[in-house]
Amino acid sequence: MFTFWANPEMTTEVTSPYPIVYNGTGSVDIVMYYGSNAADETLTSGTSEPITLMPINKLEKWESAKYYKVGDIIEPVIANGQMYKCTIPGTSGDVEPKWQTKPATVISSGTAQFISYGAKFVCSDVKMALSRSGLDTADAGGGISLGQSVRGGAPIAIYIRVTNRFNDLRSDTTDPCISIGTNKVILTKRPI
Structure with missing residues (x-):
């Protein structure tokens, strides 16, 4: 192979x-x-x-009503140059959240929670x-x-x-981008 x-x-x-x-x-x-x-x-x-x-590019776009596990790294549907890491597992909401770009900012979507993880690769x-x-x-x-x-x-x-x-410092060790x-x-x- x-x-x-x-x-x-x-x-x-x-x-x-x-x-x-x-x-x-x-x-x-x-x-x-x-x-x-x-x-x-x-x-x-x-x-x-x-x-x-x-x-x-392997970075996945945010999806509504999708289960995210801790460590999943995503980007907004309309990319803003940032990546977001799931910190609390759960199912995303029906409406895309307003993605903040300030590092370590917490963003909630349904029962899932993400943090601003910095500039995407x-x-x-x-x-x-x-x-x-x-x-x-x-x-x-x-x-x-x-x-x-x-x-x-x-x-x-x-x-x-x-x-x-x-x-x-940037990291994509848990879900390579x-x-x-x-x-x-x-x-x-x-x-x-």
């Missing part, structure tokens, strides 16, 4: 859906390894475009490249092309730089 690995030996899988977790200020560079440890597998693009890995907070030096010139929020097909058995090092655009996705792909196995 093609996935991200924490090591080049492809023995420790990174938790799917590959969250980009960063809880600091400034920037941090990380490396993960993409591939399959099964040499008989091939990943092929499902379109005429090459296989592309890219940052994707966005795809442009992430740069990806096939080399560490490539991160310096990579497009913020851009993807990286792996070609029309990738064979299993050999990892591809993926370098990632996550930047916090703000001076305050940004993940890495791919365009449409097809997995095949060669007969043994």
